[in-house]
Amino acid sequence: MNPSRLYLIFSAAGLLPIALSYGIDPNRILPNLLKIQPMGGDLVHILRAVMGLYLAILTLWLLGAIRGGSLMRTAIISEIVFMAGLAAGRLIDMLLNGWPSPILIVYTVAELVLASLGILCLFSHDRNSETTVGLTEAAQARRAGQIRPAAGFTSSGAQ
Numbered sequence: 001m002n003p004s005r006l007y008l009i010f011s012a013a014g015l016l017p018i019a020l021s022y023g024i025d026p027n028r029i030l031p032n033l034l035k036i037q038p039m040g041g042d043l044v045h046i047l048r049a050v051m052g053l054y055l056a057i058l059t060l061w062l063l064g065a066i067r068g069g070s071l072m073r074t075a076i077i078s079e080i081v082f083m084a085g086l087a088a089g090r091l092i093d094m095l096l097n098g099w100p101s102p103i104l105i106v107y108t109v110a111e112l113v114l115a116s117l118g119i120l121c122l123f124s125h126d127r128n129s130e131t132t133v134g135l136t137e138a139a140q141a142r143r144a145g146q147i148r149p150a151a152g153f154t155s156s157g158a159q
Contacts, residue, residue, distance in 0.1 A: 011083075021033065
């Protein structure tokens with residue numbers, strides 16, 4: 001399997017239980033994982049919105065893994081930004097407030113690793129991509145043999 005596809009599928013599968021833990025029953029699940037007391041309606045509402053955001057982003061990653069091409073590239077970039085953003089926020093919090101629960105330290109390390117792997121996948125995807133950056137759609141179609149050059153022109157475009 002393509003490493004970029006595997007990366008996106010693995011990341012989506014890893015994010016799914018985290019997303020569900022935030023939204024299904026946060027008052028039952030989160031106090032068992034984190035130093036969190038039962039919460040009121042507005043905080044539960046916010047956590048369910050976060051769950052929706054996580055489910056939406058992992059859907060993009062899965063669609064990118066399935067469809068490939070430019071959608072895969074978009075999914076990889078979104079994952080890099082997502083993971084790096086989460087890790088940055090956690091690192092800022094650690095500087096300001098000290099060490100969080102051990103599971104949150106694990107999340108931070110995982111996010112940094114996944115962002116770094118995403119950068120490698122992006123370079124690999126761009127190097128091996130069927131869609132070359134900078135080519136117009138017509139040039140891509142010609143390259144794929146779908147459009148023949150106009151009469152009197154060679155494949156390089158010169159007469």
